[in-house]
Every structure is written in structure tokens, then in C-alpha cells.
Amino acid sequence: MHLTVAIDCMGGDHGPHVTVPAALDYLRRTPEVNAILVGQQDAITAELRKLNADAEPHLGVQHASETVNMDEPPAAALRGKKDSSMRVAVNLVKDGTAHACVSAGNTGALMAISRFVLKTLPDIERPAICSVLPTLKGHTYVLDLGANVDCTAEHLLQFGVMGATLVSSVENKEQPSVGLLNIGQEDIKGNEMVKQAAELLHASGLNFYGNVEGDDIYQGTTDVVVCDGFVGNVLLKTSEGLARMLGTYLREEFNRNVLTRLSGVVALPVINAFKRRTDPRRYNGASLLGLRGIVVKSHGAADRFAFRVAIGRAVDEARGGVLNHISERMSVIQEGTA
Amino acid sequence: MHLTVAIDCMGGDHGPHVTVPAALDYLRRTPEVNAILVGQQDAITAELRKLNADAEPHLGVQHASETVNMDEPPAAALRGKKDSSMRVAVNLVKDGTAHACVSAGNTGALMAISRFVLKTLPDIERPAICSVLPTLKGHTYVLDLGANVDCTAEHLLQFGVMGATLVSSVENKEQPSVGLLNIGQEDIKGNEMVKQAAELLHASGLNFYGNVEGDDIYQGTTDVVVCDGFVGNVLLKTSEGLARMLGTYLREEFNRNVLTRLSGVVALPVINAFKRRTDPRRYNGASLLGLRGIVVKSHGAADRFAFRVAIGRAVDEARGGVLNHISERMSVIQEGTA
Numbered sequence: 001m002h003l004t005v006a007i008d009c010m011g012g013d014h015g016p017h018v019t020v021p022a023a024l025d026y027l028r029r030t031p032e033v034n035a036i037l038v039g040q041q042d043a044i045t046a047e048l049r050k051l052n053a054d055a056e057p058h059l060g061v062q063h064a065s066e067t068v069n070m071d072e073p074p075a076a077a078l079r080g081k082k083d084s085s086m087r088v089a090v091n092l093v094k095d096g097t098a099h100a101c102v103s104a105g106n107t108g109a110l111m112a113i114s115r116f117v118l119k120t121l122p123d124i125e126r127p128a129i130c131s132v133l134p135t136l137k138g139h140t141y142v143l144d145l146g147a148n149v150d151c152t153a154e155h156l157l158q159f160g161v162m163g164a165t166l167v168s169s170v171e172n173k174e175q176p177s178v179g180l181l182n183i184g185q186e187d188i189k190g191n192e193m194v195k196q197a198a199e200l201l202h203a204s205g206l207n208f209y210g211n212v213e214g215d216d217i218y219q220g221t222t223d224v225v226v227c228d229g230f231v232g233n234v235l236l237k238t239s240e241g242l243a244r245m246l247g248t249y250l251r252e253e254f255n256r257n258v259l260t261r262l263s264g265v266v267a268l269p270v271i272n273a274f275k276r277r278t279d280p281r282r283y284n285g286a287s288l289l290g291l292r293g294i295v296v297k298s299h300g301a302a303d304r305f306a307f308r309v310a311i312g313r314a315v316d317e318a319r320g321g322v323l324n325h326i327s328e329r330m331s332v333i334q335e336g337t338a
Numbered sequence: 339m340h341l342t343v344a345i346d347c348m349g350g351d352h353g354p355h356v357t358v359p360a361a362l363d364y365l366r367r368t369p370e371v372n373a374i375l376v377g378q379q380d381a382i383t384a385e386l387r388k389l390n391a392d393a394e395p396h397l398g399v400q401h402a403s404e405t406v407n408m409d410e411p412p413a414a415a416l417r418g419k420k421d422s423s424m425r426v427a428v429n430l431v432k433d434g435t436a437h438a439c440v441s442a443g444n445t446g447a448l449m450a451i452s453r454f455v456l457k458t459l460p461d462i463e464r465p466a467i468c469s470v471l472p473t474l475k476g477h478t479y480v481l482d483l484g485a486n487v488d489c490t491a492e493h494l495l496q497f498g499v500m501g502a503t504l505v506s507s508v509e510n511k512e513q514p515s516v517g518l519l520n521i522g523q524e525d526i527k528g529n530e531m532v533k534q535a536a537e538l539l540h541a542s543g544l545n546f547y548g549n550v551e552g553d554d555i556y557q558g559t560t561d562v563v564v565c566d567g568f569v570g571n572v573l574l575k576t577s578e579g580l581a582r583m584l585g586t587y588l589r590e591e592f593n594r595n596v597l598t599r600l601s602g603v604v605a606l607p608v609i610n611a612f613k614r615r616t617d618p619r620r621y622n623g624a625s626l627l628g629l630r631g632i633v634v635k636s637h638g639a640a641d642r643f644a645f646r647v648a649i650g651r652a653v654d655e656a657r658g659g660v661l662n663h664i665s666e667r668m669s670v671i672q673e674g675t676a
Contacts, residue, residue: 136583146521149529183484183571191487191568214575218583227572230529233521234569235576237552242577245474245556246584246616253612260608267605270598274591278584 002034002058003318005311006098009039010067010085011105012300012307016040019104020047022307026315027058033315034058036098039067039085064088068109070300077109078116086110090117093293099318100294102285102311104302110295111147111288118293121323123330126151127290128159128229129297130166131236132283135220141167142217142225145286146233153196156180156226157204161329162289163224164206169320179212179222181231197226204333243278285310287317290326294318340372340396341656343649344436347377348405348423349443350638350645354378357442358385360645364653365396371653372396374436377405377423402426406447408638415447416454424448428455431631437656438632440623440649442640448633449485449626456631459661461668464489465628466497466567467635468504469574470621473558479505480555480563483624484571491534494518494564495542499667500627501562502544507658517550517560519569535564542671581616623648625655628664632656 009019016039023035037044041063048054048061064085068077077084086105092098094117103110111127120127130143143159144151151159160178167176180201182194194211201208209222214235217225227235250271254264264271280299284306288295294317298310347357354377361373375382379401386392386399402423406415415422424443430436432455441448449465458465468481481497482489489497498516505514518539520532532549539546547560552573555563565573592602592609602609618637622644626633632655636648 134583136586149521181572183487183568184575194568214572214577215579215582217576218579230521230532231569231572234519234552234565235572237522238555238573239552239576239580241553241556242580243584244553245472246581248474249615250612253608253615254605256608256611260611263601263605263608267592267601267608270591270594270601270605273594273598274588277587277591 002032003100003315004034004036004098005314005318006036006038006062006089006092006101007311008085008089008101008103008105009037009044010064011103012298012302013070014303016043016047018302018304018307020044021051022304023059023311024051024053024056025304026308026311027056030312030315031058034060036060036062036092038062038064038089038092040064062088062092068105070106072106072109074106074108074112077106078112087113087117090114090293090295093295094118100296100314102296102298102314104298104300104307104310107146107297110297114288114291114293114295118291118295120290121292121327121330123334124158124162124290124326126155126158127288128162129286130163130289131286133217133239134278134283135218137220139283140217140220140223140225142227142232142236143289144227144229144232145236146229147288148229151193151228153193153200156194156197156228157200158290158330159226160201160204160206160208160224161333162326163226165325165329166287166289166317166322167223169322169325170316173223175207176223177207177209178224178226179209179216181225181227182211182213184213193228203336205336281306282309285313287313292323294323340370341438341653342372342374342436343653343656344374344376344400344427344430344439345649346423346427346439346441346443347375347382348402349441350636350640351408352641354381354385356640356642356645358382359389360642361397361649362389362391362394363642364646364649365394368650368653369396372398374398374400374430376400376402376427376430378402400426400430406443408444410444410447412444412446412450415444416450425451425455428452428631428633431633432456438634438652440634440636440652442636442638442645442648445484445635448635452626452629452631452633456629456633458628459630459665459668461672462496462500462628462664464493464496465626466500467624468501468627469624471555471577472616472621473556475558477621478555478558478561478563480565480570480574481627482565482567482570483574484567485626486567489531489566491531491538494532494535494566495538496628496668497564498539498542498544498546498562499671500664501564503663503667504625504627504655504660505561507660507663508654511561513545514561515545515547516562516564517547517554519563519565520549520551522551541674543674619644620647623651625651630661632661
């Protein structure tokens with residue numbers, strides 16, 4: 001079956017200059033997928049013309065007269081801009097025209113619009129933001145990364161189900177392991193909410209590993225790490241900040257004088273291999289999980305390469321049938337507790 | 339005035355092999371400080387003899403017959419081992435013999451014993467664990483790192499006061515800036531507790547910067563970052579894990595083949611400079627703040643260099659008079675709200 005992905009071409013820091021070429025790159029590598037480019041028709045067709053892609057097969061353009069700004073309050077975007085490129089892309093998923101959508105726009109607005117238009121899956125109270133992070137063993141899926149700041153134990157259980165289902169749908173892992181992010185000191189092991197969540201996860205039928213600590217994330221201890229959105233957002237941004245600081249330090253040391261600069265030239269292939277391996281663009285694309293439709297959020301600053309990765313993630317989720325799997329798994333759990 | 343520091347020589351992964359030489363290193367560089375080495379007399383004097391330091395001036399030994407194990411439940415250590423080296427070191431602070439103490443032992447036990455023996459300062463409900471982290475601009479103090487997992491807004495205010503007072507006492511900064519760790523999305527900015535804490539911090543008379551996000555920590559946006567202990571512990575361990583992963587990646591890339599190994603030899607001075615700059619041993623020593631006595635916790639795996647750094651931190655806090663300053667500041671705030 002040909003899958004169709006709707007692409008909000010106006011979102012992100014760069015808009016159509018990045019999103020349109022990224023979409024073309026993706027389509028040319030993946031001819032069995034159709035794309036609908038959503039946004040200002042003029043801007044999109046101008047980009048397509050520049051790239052000699054006016055008559056690209058598997059490509060459609062859907063005009064949308066408005067654009068959600070990166071700093072626009074979500075409520076304003078939701079109520080005030082019914083014809084935004086973001087809203088139209090999500091609508092295409094809602095009405096079944098597209099199997100998934102991608103946007104590099106404002107996260108809060110995308111979540112608000114997606115929730116309003118698509119609604120949540122049965123038995124899922126809150127959608128969560130799930131990203132992939134690199135680890136020593138490969139990669140791991142972490143959720144929630146900031147959609148929910150006051151979570152209950154039930155929410156964490158639902159995050160566990162959604163994360164595990166995403167991994168099994170997209171990566172063909174039968175029983176992905178799920179870790180619950182906690183802290184390690186003996187007599188104060190976690191707050192009440194996390195303790196309850198551990199009990200629910202134990203009883204869920206998931207491959208629940210138990211508690212993991214912050215360093216287990218990059219260690220790759222489990223396939224999925226579950227935490228509340230406040231903690232997840234802090235750990236993600238802290239990681240970004242630390243990686244940036246270490247990169248700056250390394251650059252500064254290589255730039256210290258003529259000798260160190262020369263050694264930098266000699267070490268360039270190694271440094272480049274290291275950079276490729278830790279390139280965050282390879283992990284671009286956060287899934288808004290728990291909705292009745294697949295929505296992937298690209299980093300706002302994504303370049304052509306990174307945005308293409310996010311498109312791929314959305315298509316992979318549609319191909320893996322992640323939504324049906326989440327619903328099946330949740331209904332089994334609900335029966336178990338009923 | 340000669341300051342005296344009590345050193346739990348039995349704590350940590352290495353015990354007296356590391357703690358005794360580290361203490362000697364410190365005393366030889368800082369002749370105006372006295373040290374009391376606490377623990378098994380035989381083990382300590384054997385180490386001193388090895389180091390030709392039997393008759394070291396400014397050095398005393400205080401025998402303690404028991405040792406708290408690294409994995410011992412804090413309650414057991416507190417109730418069952420009244421003559422542990424950890425307990426005796428804290429007692430020396432309590433009775434005024436020492437101005438501060440240092441231990442590389444079990445964090446939970448050290449906190450439980452310190453709280454029981456020393457009690458908290460007036461108007462401080464909970465002690466917090468505060469560490470220094472490197473930043474792009476220098477370093478920042480982060481608390482709480484795991485002592486308290488269910489914090490109220492008032493606790494966060496107290497952490498802010500303690501952190502700011504520590505910085506002004508130890509670093510002679512008049513009005514250190516205090517940031518409140520939060521997450522950045524527009525309509526869900528933080529949970530209720532953090533919102534209330536922001537109001538309290540605004541009204542506190544501290545140099546309150548406002549909300550900071552995870553990446554602000556290593557950016558060095560503020561002198562102090564305040565968060566609850568669950569979040570702080572996760573961000574600290576996540577950072578450790580990420581730094582370890584990146585270090586491993588870099589090493590692997592340099593070890594890939596003969597050519598990359600050769601370039602590693604050429605780049606060695608740069609790599610070593612980078613390692614020195616990011617060496618976590620330079621930041622060893624977490625302060626247990628809010629007690630009626632100065633207690634510093636060294637990393638359990640600390641080596642001689644790292645443990646010496648932790649001793650220095652304890653002495654600097656005693657010299658800066660941090661406890662009196664916290665009490666003064668808290669009583670001003672209490673009067674303001676009364």
C-alpha cells in the first residue's frame with residue numbers, strides 16, 4: 001500500500017527552504033510513499049521550481065493561508081488560525097487522506113491542535129512526547145519529554161505501553177524492555193507517584209525492567225525509559241547543554257595555538273567520525289504518542305537532512321501500525337484490571 | 339584561626355588507602371588547617387607510617403570501631419553503628435572539636451546521621467545536597483541533587499537561600515544569581531509547585547533570575563540552579579552517563595585503526611587538556627546544606643586527588659561562615675513574611 005505523509009512546510013525556523021527539499025530527498029529515496037506539502041502554495045511551488053520538481057510524482061500541494069509562529073501561544077494558534085499549515089496537515093490525517101503528518105513548528109501549538117483535532121486513543125488520558133536518544137548500545141526511546149508536567153502513576157503506565165508499542169511496531173522487537181526513571185538512594189527511592197507507577201508497570205504484562213537511573217539512559221539499559229514530562233524535558237535539555245559545552249571545550253582546545261590546530265587537522269577524520277556518530281540530526285523527530293493519528297514533531301532548527309529523518313520517522317510509524325497496537329495493548333490491560 | 343576538619347577515613351570504595359594520603363596532601367598545602375583522621379586506628383596509622391607521616395603536625399587520629407558499608411540501609415547505620423567512623427566524624431562537628439567533616443561513605447547514611455546528630459538550621463525544613471558543575475562560563479551550584487524527592491515551594495525557596503549563601507560565602511560574590519529549573523513550553527510552563535516557588539523566590543530579596551531550562555545549567559546562565567531532588571538527581575546522573583558515552587565514543591574512534599591511533603598520538607596534548615578541563619574530580623564534594631554543621635560528601639569512587647578537593651570544599655565552607663549566613667538570610671525572609 002502506498003502511504004501518504006502530510007508535511008507542514010511552513011513550520012520551523014527555515015520553512016519551505018528546508019522542508020520542501022527535505023521532502024523531495026525523502027520521496028526520491030522512498031518511491032512507495034506519497035507526500036502532501038501543506039502551506040503557502042506560492043512559496044512551495046517556488047521551491048519546487050527551484051529544485052526542478054514541478055512534476056514530481058507522488059507529490060501534491062495543499063494550500064493553507066496561515067502559518068503558526070514559533071512563539072505563538074498554543075491557544076491562539078488553535079482558536080485563531082483554522083487555516084494554518086499545521087492545522088491543515090493534521091486535518092489531512094484526521095480525514096484519512098494522510099497516514100501521518102510532520103511539522104517543525106511550535107511544539108505547544110502542534111500538541112494543542114493535534115489533541116483537539118485527532119483526540120486521544122481509547123484508554124489513553126494524555127498524549128506524550130517520545131524521542132530517540134543514542135546510547136552506548138544503540139538507542140533508546142524516552143517519554144514523556146514535556147507534554148505533561150503533573151503526571152499520575154496511570155499516566156506513566158500509559159507512557160510505558162505507548163513507548164513499548166512504538167518500539168515493537170517500528171523496530172520489530174517482540175518484547176522491548178521498559179525502565180522507569182527513578183533515583184538511586186536507598187531509603188528515599190523515588191517519590192510516591194513513581195512507586196505506584198512501578199506497581200502498575202509490574203502488573204501490566206510489559207517487559208518491565210524496573211527502576212533505571214539517569215545514567216542508564218545513555219548506558220542503553222532498556223529499550224524504553226518512562227518519566228514524567230517535567231523530568232524528561234529537563235534531562236533532554238540538560239543533555240543538549242552538556243553536549244554543546246563539551247563540543248565547545250574540544251573545539252577551544254584544538255584552536256588554542258598553531259600546534260594544537262595542526263594536530264586538529266591530523267585528527268580531523270576521527271573528529272568527523274565522532275561528530276557523525278553523535279549527530280543529533282540523526283535522531284530528529286519526536287512522536288506525539290497517544291493520539292488517534294500519527295504526528296511527528298521535528299526540531300524547529302532542523303536542516304534538510306534532519307527534517308528528512310523526521311519524515312522517515314512518521315512514515316515508519318504509519319507502516320508499523322503503531323496506533324492499532326497501542327489500542328490493542330491498552331484494552332488487554334484494561335480487561336486485566338477490570 | 340586554625341580550622342579543624344574531621345575526615346571519615348573509612349568511607350568510600352578505597353578507604354584509608356585514598357583518604358589518608360589525600361588528607362596529607364591537603365595539610366601540606368594548607369598548613370593553617372588541622373585534620374582529625376577518624377576510623378580504625380591501626381589502618382590509619384599503618385597508612386601514615388607508609389607515607390612517613392607519623393609525626394605530621396596538625397594531624398590527629400580518632401579511633402572509631404565501626405564502618406558504615408556502602409550499601410548499608412541508612413536507618414541501620416544510624417541506629418546500629420553508634421561508633422562508626424562516619425558518626426564519630428559528624429559528632430566531632432557537633433561538639434565543636436571540628437569545624438567541618440568529610441566522608442566518601444554511603445550518601446543516605448551520611449545524610450541520616452548528619453540530620454540526626456546536627457539537626458537542621460532554624461527555618462530550614464530539609465537539608466539539600468548541593469554540587470558544583472562546570473559551565474561554559476565557569477561553574478554553577480545545583481541543588482537539591484537527591485535528598486528530597488517530594489518538595490514544596492517553600493523547600494525550593496530554602497534551597498535558593500542556601501545555594502546563594504554558599505556562593506556568596508565561598509566565592510565572595512555579593513548577590514549570586516539564582517535560577518529556578520523549569521521547562522520551556524509556553525502553555526505548560528512548569529508544574530504548580532514550581533510556579534509557587536517562583537513567586538516565593540521573587541519576593542525573597544535574593545537575586546532571582548527567574549526560570550532556567552536544562553540547557554542553561556551548562557550554559558552557566560546563573561550562579562545557582564534550584565530544583566527538587568528527584569529532578570536534580572536525574573539531571574546529575576544523566577549528565578554523568580552522557581559524558582561517559584561521549585568519552586567512550588571518542589576513544590573508540592581514535593582506536594579504530596592504525597591511522598586513527600597515530601592521529602590520537604598527535605592529538606594527545608589536546609585530548610589531555612580537554613580531559614583536564616572536564617575532569618569531574620575537580621568538582622568533587624557535595625555539600626549537605628541546611629544542617630547545623632558543615633558536612634561534605636565525596637564521591638565514593640574518589641581517588642587521592644578528588645578526595646583532597648572535597649576536603650578543600652569543607653574547609654572553604656567553614657572559613658566562609660556559610661552556616662551563620664544562611665541563618666541570617668532566613669531570619670530576614672521570615673521577618674518579611676511575618
